[in-house]
Amino acid sequence: MEKGSAPPAPPALPTPPTHYVGREAIEGGAGAVPPPLRVTHEQRQRAVHGQLADVAWPRPAIALRSHHPNRPLAGNKTPRHEYLDSPEVLEAKMHIVARLVRESKCCVAYTGAGLSRAAGIDDYATKDDQSVSAPGRPKLRSFLDAQPTSAHYTLAAMERAGLVHEYIQQNHDGLIQKAGFPQEKINEIHGSWYDPSNRVVAFDGKLRDDLFQWLLDVEERADLCLCLGTSLSGMNSDRVPNSAANRMLRGEAGALGTVIINLQETPMDDKSAVRVWARIDDAFKVLARILSLDTSPLPPPRLKHKYIVPYDAEGKYDPFSRMEWNMSGGKEMVIQHAAAENLHCKGRVLCRDQDGHFRIGLDLDHHLILGHWWVWAVVRGAVPHLPVMNVSPVLSRASQPYSVPDAVLQQVAEYRRTHPHGLPSSLPSSPSSSSSSSSSSSSSEGASSSSSPSSSTSCARDTGEASEDAPAVMSYVPAAV
Numbered sequence: 001m002e003k004g005s006a007p008p009a010p011p012a013l014p015t016p017p018t019h020y021v022g023r024e025a026i027e028g029g030a031g032a033v034p035p036p037l038r039v040t041h042e043q044r045q046r047a048v049h050g051q052l053a054d055v056a057w058p059r060p061a062i063a064l065r066s067h068h069p070n071r072p073l074a075g076n077k078t079p080r081h082e083y084l085d086s087p088e089v090l091e092a093k094m095h096i097v098a099r100l101v102r103e104s105k106c107c108v109a110y111t112g113a114g115l116s117r118a119a120g121i122d123d124y125a126t127k128d129d130q131s132v133s134a135p136g137r138p139k140l141r142s143f144l145d146a147q148p149t150s151a152h153y154t155l156a157a158m159e160r161a162g163l164v165h166e167y168i169q170q171n172h173d174g175l176i177q178k179a180g181f182p183q184e185k186i187n188e189i190h191g192s193w194y195d196p197s198n199r200v201v202a203f204d205g206k207l208r209d210d211l212f213q214w215l216l217d218v219e220e221r222a223d224l225c226l227c228l229g230t231s232l233s234g235m236n237s238d239r240v241p242n243s244a245a246n247r248m249l250r251g252e253a254g255a256l257g258t259v260i261i262n263l264q265e266t267p268m269d270d271k272s273a274v275r276v277w278a279r280i281d282d283a284f285k286v287l288a289r290i291l292s293l294d295t296s297p298l299p300p301p302r303l304k305h306k307y308i309v310p311y312d313a314e315g316k317y318d319p320f321s322r323m324e325w326n327m328s329g330g331k332e333m334v335i336q337h338a339a340a341e342n343l344h345c346k347g348r349v350l351c352r353d354q355d356g357h358f359r360i361g362l363d364l365d366h367h368l369i370l371g372h373w374w375v376w377a378v379v380r381g382a383v384p385h386l387p388v389m390n391v392s393p394v395l396s397r398a399s400q401p402y403s404v405p406d407a408v409l410q411q412v413a414e415y416r417r418t419h420p421h422g423l424p425s426s427l428p429s430s431p432s433s434s435s436s437s438s439s440s441s442s443s444s445e446g447a448s449s450s451s452s453p454s455s456s457t458s459c460a461r462d463t464g465e466a467s468e469d470a471p472a473v474m475s476y477v478p479a480a481v
Contacts, residue, residue, distance in 0.1 A: 114229020194371030310402035315386035
């Protein structure tokens with residue numbers, strides 16, 4: 001290429017076929033749209049590899065045979081067979097995914113428990129000991145001790161690069177926040193272990209109104225959905241990948257469709273733009289290389305416990321309001337979020353644990369946790385409502401709209417300088433068995449605990465970050481599950 005000349009344009013994305021053949025047509029069932037008299041080899045290949053597939057690709061190899069259904073209680077009786085693409089096909093598919101991501105104006109990550117399985121957190125759909133996702137999984141004393149995987153760090157890097165715009169989280173585990181993805185872009189639709197105002201939703205429970213409205217808004221705007229580690233067994237939130245896929249199949253302008261990365265079959269495979277059969281970490285390592293991303297850990301800064309923040313007496317964001325938000329030990333707190341199931345529940349900050357999270361004792365919930373990343377989100381005024389607030393906050397009005405104080409920005413810069421890759425987990429992985437014995441039904445794809453899992457971390461305050469009224473050390477009494 002001559003000096004100063006423009007680089008050659010990358011090849012155009014494949015064009016989806018004009019005639020979509022769904023799973024029912026391929027399997028000979030009813031309800032297809034409308035099937036031709038004969039299903040061709042090309043149509044069968046696209047049903048396996050996605051609508052943008054190269055029909056010459058070999059089919060994925062079966063890596064595990066299982067006679068158990070995927071999620072029978074949710075109506076998904078697909079066998080738990082696991083499949084793997086060849087390295088060459090995986091590379092080719094991730095090049096197409098990279099092109100889709102670069103073209104997207106609203107790329108949504110939609111993640112299930114398969115994303116966090118490599119971090120040591122159990123899921124519903126993978127019950128076989130011989131699963132290809134099993135090797136290398138850490139054994140945890142508590143799910144709270146889990147750390148992000150390479151896929152989590154790649155997703156966080158994609159957000160920093162402007163390539164992922166929204167995140168719909170079916171899990172409760174906080175791993176994507178630990179990896180540095182900003183809290184304000186994460187819809188924890190099925191509840192969270194790290195948000196006292198967003199309890200984990202039971203399998204037949206009601207979704208929080210504001211989060212459901214956010215979900216509907218994203219469903220309309222998403223031109224691309226990255227569907228990662230979810231069985232797509234008919235949860236209400238599955239509407240997002242389903243709608244994105246349908247818009248592409250109808251040929252709507254700008255619609256890029258849905259990418260599915262999973263080891264097991266899902267009901268939407270034949271609708272996908274690209275169907276990747278791989279471990280999610282393996283696929284995202286390829287994607288990170290293609291996109292030239294820096295996936296070095298850059299978790300959220302761990303800030304102090306007391307700040308002046310732009311929220312009003314009801315805990316709602318207001319750029320002209322000022323509230324002293326004080327998370328010191330012993331301070332009385334209340335859930336004031338109108339959509340919270342535990343609205344008006346009161347309690348106290350018990351302490352700050354060794355991972356920087358705040359332990360809060362509420363009257364109905366034993367001990368709950370506020371993830372330390374919430375402080376950075378609140379100090380920036382980035383979330384519309386406080387997850388928890390002081391019972392009698394100090395309030396005032398300002399004549400100018402809020403901006404993050406220079407002193408806070410200096411704290412963040414100093415934290416980044418002294419902890420370029422964040423702080424390590426306070427507890428290493430244990431050689432003992434994982435904590436999967438505590439489980440109950442939940443609406444989510446995540447680990448099957450209906451409340452925050454117990455933690456083996458003692459509740460010790462961070463040096464220099466607790467006020468005089470905070471106890472030096474408190475033993476953490478886990479919530480009953």
